[in-house]
Ligand SMILES: *[C@@H]1O[C@H](CO)[C@@H](O)[C@H](O)[C@H]1NC(C)=O
């Protein structure tokens with residue numbers, strides 16, 4: 001069995017706090033965790049910071065992408081952000097030359113951002129990145145929050161499988 005430590009991240013909100021403060025706040029979490037002293041104070045001893053997965057839904061999906069991109073360009077001591085899980089569209093710079101992590105992209109049929117999400121997935125593939133597309137034609141933005149839905153459970157287990165697969169590499 002694989003145990004995971006979940007770090008729930010908050011960030012300052014617009015309009016009082018303007019973009020890109022939200023990206024900075026989330027990236028600072030990685031820096032914080034990469035600091036030995038801070039990590040040992042805040043995470044259980046067996047947490048392995050070199051297996052770090054970034055997950056985001058909606059606006060958080062966009063942030064996860066940008067944090068992953070920044071993580072590619074930053075020299076951490078130990079932290080390795082292996083994977084980003086994205087559920088939102090994003091405008092992005094060229095990642096083809098970056099070691100951008102494997103990504104699972106979740107698209108919902110009843111989501112206004114559907115076409116952007118698909119384009120994001122296609123763009124990752126075109127950039128030579130490992131990307132997986134998971135589609136839920138009858139679902140809507142944020143559906144997985146309704147935990148009574150079988151699709152919600154299915155999505156969670158798909159993400160879990162993805163993480164297992166990446167850790168096993
Ligand atoms: C470690 O934690 C201290 C106290 O919270 C903080 O001031 C410092 O910035 C943290 N280090 C990093 C690298 O984030």
Ligand SMILES: *[C@@H]1O[C@H](CO)[C@@H](O)[C@H](O)[C@H]1NC(C)=O
Pocket residue numbers: 048049050051167
């Ligand atoms: C932490 O994870 C990395 C990458 O999967 C692995 O190489 C390393 O052995 C792990 N460290 C520990 C202490 O389990």
